[in-house]
Amino acid sequence: MRRGSRGGPTPRRTPSTPPSRRGPGISPRRSPRSSPRRPPQRQQPAEEAGHRRRRRYRPGQRALLEIRKYQKSTQLLIQKLPFARVVREICLEFTRGVDMQWQAMALLALQEAAEAFLVHLMEDAYLCAIHAKRVTLYPKDIQLARRIRGIHEGLG
Numbered sequence: 001m002r003r004g005s006r007g008g009p010t011p012r013r014t015p016s017t018p019p020s021r022r023g024p025g026i027s028p029r030r031s032p033r034s035s036p037r038r039p040p041q042r043q044q045p046a047e048e049a050g051h052r053r054r055r056r057y058r059p060g061q062r063a064l065l066e067i068r069k070y071q072k073s074t075q076l077l078i079q080k081l082p083f084a085r086v087v088r089e090i091c092l093e094f095t096r097g098v099d100m101q102w103q104a105m106a107l108l109a110l111q112e113a114a115e116a117f118l119v120h121l122m123e124d125a126y127l128c129a130i131h132a133k134r135v136t137l138y139p140k141d142i143q144l145a146r147r148i149r150g151i152h153e154g155l156g
Contacts, residue, residue, distance in 0.1 A: 060135075076111055083111050121145060 057065075070077065084107050091100050122137070124145035129137050 076115060078111060078115060080107070080111070083107070083114075124149065 084102070087102065087107060087110060088099075091102075092098075121142065125141040126137055128141040128144045128148075129135065132141070
């Protein structure tokens with residue numbers, strides 16, 4: 001604890017180095033040690049100075065991260081407006097040009113069912129690919145999964 005902090009005048013210190021020997025940037029009251037110390041800055045190569053290096057993932061690692069991310073999520077993956085346009089277009093084909101109105105909740109229910117169907121189909125198709133000792137999903141895996149499901153679950 002300093003003596004001068006309780007009140008009363010504090011004695012002045014005289015610098016140990018005479019002013020003639022001090023450098024031009026050092027004031028007589030402060031020593032170089034009293035300035036705040038900074039940790040030494042790491043020198044970056046010229047190519048890294050502008051931006052941080054992006055993390056490189058091993059092949060297939062990014063896909064696995066995306067799979068885990070989307071398996072945890074509960075939101076719909078197909079955008080609502082494009083899905084609604086496709087539904088209305090298909091509806092026009094079956095009603096011979098008669099434009100039908102769709103409630104928002106009906107479109108949402110249809111989209112939930114469509115996404116659930118697609119996810120289940122992809123799971124089955126991927127099992128077919130694994131059975132064939134592959135990790136790549138081919139159209140023939142999807143066709144086989146639909147054929148094994150039968151006429152009701154495979155939609156034809």
